[in-house]
Amino acid sequence: MEDLKIVIADDDASSRTILRHFIRLFPHYNVVAETASGEELLQLVLQEQPDIVLVDISMPGLDGMEAVKICKQLLPSVQVIFITGYDEFAVEAFEVSATDYIVKPIERTRLFYALEKARKLIDMAKRWATPAKQPSKRLGIRSKNAIVLLPMEDILFVEKESRKTVIHTVNEQYETTETLNEIEKELDDDFFKTHRSYIINLKKVVKITQVGETYLAHFLNSEKVAYISKLKFHEVQRKIFDMNR
Structure with a gap:
């Protein structure tokens, strides 16, 4: 008491x-x-x-x-x-x-x-007492001549693909000409650059599997995967562990 x-x-x-x-x-x-x-x-x-x-x-x-x-x-x-x-x-x-x-x-x-x-x-x-609901943080991107405001909690990962960047949610993907580095600056602490071409929402990761010299992150309710480099694997593990303590 x-x-x-x-x-x-x-x-x-x-x-x-x-x-x-x-x-x-x-x-x-x-x-x-x-x-x-x-x-x-x-x-x-x-x-x-x-x-x-x-x-x-x-x-x-x-x-x-x-x-x-x-x-x-x-x-x-x-x-x-x-x-x-x-x-x-x-x-x-x-x-x-x-x-x-x-x-x-x-x-x-x-x-x-x-x-x-x-x-x-x-x-x-x-x-x-009901805790005040925090407004959802959003990522604003330019996509196909429009401004899209994506709730960050809906984003699984961000991927660099040739000259474009693709933001993945469970059911959608959004293409933008903004660079991976530009988008990384706008994301909150739940996101981590796991590979030179990927930024992952660590809260959405449910499983990590190894394929050769690299690792794949799997997400809840999605068949999409994102890459984790061998050099970043242990840091990703530690961050996910800290988030779930």
Whole structure:
């Protein structure tokens, strides 16, 4: 289970001491910083990127409620547990999406319940988070008086053929007058020049066979093959191994 980082903000030193003591008794929670002011809480949230903040509402200067509103803008994922001597702020606390609201004196069991509630919300947010889909990188080539934009993930290999260059996908091939070296500069790190006449998409290779002094790269769902020189064979093996670790 992952340890969660906690920042404590309370102007009462004895309350901070009690909170630290209780949290040490709970596994997988770690107090990374504490403060007695709302202003410093903002700095700590930016600096420490905590998972949870325990905040007293009544503090001199910037009070806990206003500090939390700003914290939520700085770090929307942070879980907020208010620790206060007053219960009249409970409604306002939940209006700023507080995880829980504990009225002093602080009880160990009540604190643990609040922290576990925060953990469940953090875990839930991670499960439901969908990573942003990265836009497909494309290779732009001039082919037959047209500009073709090929998704790089669709390219199996690029081949030099006499005075032209041919880009191969599973079902198509595209001819261009651009040189192999010009195209190599546009390709990403998945591609490697395996032969003076071939650049291969290493992520698409499913098998390598030896034919005499050279090697052939085979690709998924395709009968096309590309050449790997004897000098490049071991480097190709290493690169493919590193990509699949």
